[in-house]
Amino acid sequence: MTESSALDPEDRKIVTLARSARARNGVPEGAAVRDSTGRTYVAGTVELASLKLSALRTAVAMAVASGAESLEAAAVVTGADGIGPEDLEAVRDLGGAGTPVLLAGPDGEVRLTLPA
Template identity: 55%
Template structure:
């Protein structure tokens, strides 16, 4: 399978509206995944049944996967056919394009919340 290159997606600045409890849980799970492994990013997604999947980025000599790609892959491999929302915890100011594309494979309109390492919301990509 050829490698796809997806451009980074700008993250709009938050308007100060707090996340719902369900979406805040995604940020907490993403933060925990990142901290547990010391990874560059952590991510979490929620599927159509309310199940959540969390992951951290992987950077091995033979494999590189963003946290969001891995969380989406976990959901898909568990039978999820749609995503309701996603969250990424990162130090970057943009959303990785490959992770964003993976979310869009299962949901054209799911919000992707981007938070800093301290859990503060930077913005939401719609």
């Protein structure tokens, strides 16, 4: 478990961006990822009749579509208790095993840091 007060400023930034995406779009989850060059990609849950993606998989897809070659970290803000294996796998595909994934509640407090 990681306390938000102990977070690196760059990790705090992606949690804040994920929280903002969730609130702004009124979706169940917000996510942000940081690539190896420091660029960030922010997304919310996608729920269309023909396409359903978690916020984290959407953020990873945005990073890939923008030319990111690796990830340094990811953050998810959600009311859920965990992160699905498909989401962790998407982060692992781009960032490699061990890429930190921060799980925060709607209040922005990080409850857990998981390796991808």
